[in-house]
Structure formats: C-alpha cells, structure tokens
Amino acid sequence: MAFKNRTAQEYLIFHSDRGVQYCAQNFRDTLNDLCPTICQSMSRKGNCWDNACAESFFGTLKRELETLDGRYSAREVRQSVFFFIEAYYNRERSHSTIDYRAPDNFILSVETKMAA
Helix, strand or coil: CHHHHCCCCCCCEEEECCCHHHHCHHHHHHHHHHCCCCEEEECCCCCHHHHHHHHHHHHHHHHHCHHHCCCCCHHHHHHHHHHHHHHHHCCCCCEHHHCCECHHHHHHHHHHHHHC
C-alpha cells in the first residue's frame, strides 16, 4: 500500500523484523522490482535494538490502539489499524525523531527543500 500511495524515493529503507515473510526471496525480489535502490533493514535474531524504528512503531500501536485487546472482531481491528496508521500516526501524531512533526508534514518539508 505504501508503494501505491507514495512515490518511492532513492535511498528508501524498509524496516522489519526477521519474520519468514520478510526473509523470503519472493518478497525481497518484489521489493527490488518496486524500488531497485531500496535497502532492507532487519534486526539480528533476538535483538530488538537493531530495528528500533519498527519496534517503536509496534510498541506505540499496541499501547495506543484499544482495539488490540482481544475483544474486537478481525474486521474491526483491521479497520482501526488502518485508520490509526493512515489518518492519525502519519498525519497527526508528532514524532520526536523528526523534530516533533507528523511524518506527512516532515516529508512535505523535505520535498519542498529538495525542490528549492
């Protein structure tokens, strides 16, 4: 979905854990086909600090999204996760690593600077 909604930039980093789906050659080939300059980032086995960005995101998701408590249907969880990421996390929630701005606002400011 990220590739459909945004233009892949040079030096794109794809962060993930070492899940079998991310290690599979088919997935890696697909990433390369979509963006030949992509750099895949995976943590070492059992070391969450190697991929702090992804770990931080999932920690935030679990802490801030109430529908993950096991009382909601899979459909409700999918819908709330989508809304959390697309409408709140990327557009409104401030992030300390990017000067307390939302990612979409940060990307716009970077693109504006690059175009100037």
